[in-house]
Amino acid sequence: MYLMAEPAAQAVALAESLKSLGLTKYEALVYIALLQASEATATEIHELSGVPRASVYPVLERLSQKQLVSVSNTSPRRFNPERPDDAIESLLRSVEHDAARAKKNLNRIYSQSARRERGDQELIWSIHGGDHIRLRLLEMLQAADESVRIIFYWDHLKGELVERLLSLKKEVKIEIITDGWSGPVPGQVKVLVKAPPMEIQKEPVTNWQAGCVFIVDKKKAMVVMGSKDEGFTALYSESMGFVRFFTMYWNFFLNWGQ
Amino acid sequence: MYLMAEPAAQAVALAESLKSLGLTKYEALVYIALLQASEATATEIHELSGVPRASVYPVLERLSQKQLVSVSNTSPRRFNPERPDDAIESLLRSVEHDAARAKKNLNRIYSQSARRERGDQELIWSIHGGDHIRLRLLEMLQAADESVRIIFYWDHLKGELVERLLSLKKEVKIEIITDGWSGPVPGQVKVLVKAPPMEIQKEPVTNWQAGCVFIVDKKKAMVVMGSKDEGFTALYSESMGFVRFFTMYWNFFLNWGQ
DNA sequence: CACTTGTTGTTATTATGATAACAACATTTA
DNA sequence: TAAATGTTGTTATCATAATAACAACAAGTG
Missing domain, CATH: 1.10.10.10 (Winged helix-like DNA-binding domain superfamily/Winged helix DNA-binding domain)
Incomplete structure (x- = not known):
């Protein structure tokens, strides 16, 4: 002992x-x-x-x-x-109390600030951390108006993602390329099952966990990559070039192996 | 501005x-x-x-x-x-996560510890802070087996206290001396309404808020006093002398002014 | 007295806050 | 174009306050 x-x-x-x-x-x-x-x-x-x-x-x-x-x-x-x-309860309550107060004040500041359009045109944003990415991603999808194109190799987010997609307006055209699909495919969704290409499988990175592309309304794009070691990183942009690049990438995937 | x-x-x-x-x-x-x-x-x-x-x-x-x-x-x-x-949500979650982890580990330690009987006979305990006192008090009342005697001049806790008293076993004899009672008096409870004695009313302490005595099963006693300035303090003990003293006090109150 | 408790004051040690210096690059100006 | 100027991002260094660690002592206890 x-x-x-x-x-x-x-x-x-x-x-x-x-x-x-x-x-x-x-x-x-x-x-x-x-x-x-x-x-x-x-x-x-x-x-x-x-x-x-x-x-x-x-x-x-x-x-x-x-x-x-x-x-x-x-x-x-x-x-x-x-x-x-x-x-613990008592300590936690006092933190929660401060949190509530902070939230109130921060929101006041936030609502007063002259907010530029999120994304501001040509910029490309880096986003770190799974939760952070999740939030921004779901937020972006929520705002979809016409079309959503997805290349999806990320098991972790699957459930939540599908749920969010189903809650979109019926007009939104959804196209998904992924490695597997279980359950029924909703009407407005087109799913194309593909194993990931050799280039990715062969990657020297051992703990590859995710490699995703999301293109919304042909105007915004977010790409996610992640490994067990380095955690998750995402890029988000509304820049023409960025979106165009990943649209090309999407097309390439679509036709690959056909 | x-x-x-x-x-x-x-x-x-x-x-x-x-x-x-x-x-x-x-x-x-x-x-x-x-x-x-x-x-x-x-x-x-x-x-x-x-x-x-x-x-x-x-x-x-x-x-x-x-x-x-x-x-x-x-x-x-x-x-x-x-x-x-x-x-804020994200920060709070991480604190809550730590809190849960801490709670688990602390409870393991707590349950392993050779706990002496709470109160340990002759000791008199000081307890600071309204919440702290509330917890210990309700806990003590909960454990009542035979009798509860209360001198109660503390509006703040009234609701919660009555609720707790009503949840006790029917055998427990409850006697309350207080300055006012609204609503019906349950069967096992005996309420005696009295204005506080002059000695307390005349006290030089201006912001007097509470002065209470709780005696459970004639074996444990807790007394609470509090003022706006100095906050609340309570004493708790299972010592013979302590309990006897406040039982006398209780009897004195009971007969006072009759 | 010998010992413990409770208190005080002083000295490390660390975390955080603040300043200065620098290389890399872009922009301006002659 | 070359020199001057300004900006960004990085690094090193210093200052300050919070916390931790120690030493010394008075009061209390058996």
Whole structure:
């Protein structure tokens, strides 16, 4: 059985996730130690947590303010932790409160700002991170008016994507090139199943996860690529050249192997 | 009309609430500036936010990682903010994720710990903060087995308290001394309406808000006092002497003015 | 007294904020 | 075209404040 010297190994990891709830390292370590002991004196907490004895007192004072511990009136004082569920809940609520306030104020600023047209013509935007990409992508598709063309090799997003496509107006023509399709094909959708071309399969990148092209109304395009190592990156643009390039790419795919 | 020099006054306040979502002051200021401009270059952001130009780049890099901005591939680069709703949501989710993880681990520790009986006999515990007190109080009442005696002068908690009392087992005898009661009195509850005694009314403390005594099963007692200035403090104990003292107090109240 | 507790003040250490210097490039001007 | 000027993006360096760690001491306890 392991018995760590000062701050137990797992405690340090745990302390990390408590930091984002607004606790300092010491506050976290002390609270953890107190949970293990369930009622202890300052010295016991010091020994259990590895936090210097002198620091334990102000830390416990702060924790008491944050309503994570109660204090006995004895001498020496003894400390008692709030139950984890209630403690976390209480911390989280205070963050959520700040979040709500921030959201309100940010939205006020956002709505006042003279917003240029998203995309601003000739620019090409880089977007990092799966969630970020997901949001922008669904947002773009939502705005589709006439046509959507998709080259889709990205299992992860499939469900959500299909759902979004089905919610579009009936006039929108949807053409999809992908590697597999399960379930019925809705009326306005044309699906073409194709294995990805050799060039992609042979790619030296091992953890290839996604390679997608989305062209909306022949005016906006978003391309997504991603690997396990480097995460996901997307490019978005309304530039003529960009859209034209990927329309060509789409046509190339369409005819490839026929 | 005010027009601040560098970082607008409101922006600084806003930045504060963004900090608890894990952003630094600069990250907050840059994001705010970017929302105002809705697409800008590094220099524009620097001018608008008051953040040193050299610092703007690493900050934008971090914001990009956190999925709060996208970056154009032009030269000079242009930056675009994620919409506030989505941005906050994304930050909050990551905090909630950490919170869930922490909760799980803390609960594991908590359940493993050799928990002494809460209260540990002779100790008297101080509890700070309204919420903290509320939790412990309701928890204590919930555990009532035979009897509950209450002296209650605290409007704020009335609703929640009554609800909790009604959910107790029918065998539990409930006696309440308070300054007013509206609505029907349930069967097992005995209510005695009394104005608070002069000693309390005359108290030099101006913002008196609460003065309560709760005695459960003649074995545990919790007393609450609170003023607008100093906040709420409670004492809890299972000590014989403590319980006996407040039982006497309760009897004194019961007979007072009769 | 020997020991522990609670308190204070001082000193590292780190994270963050701020400034300066620079190379690369684009733009202007003679 | 060549030189001067300005901008961008990058890097290195410094300053400041928050946090952590330590040392010293008075008060309390057995």
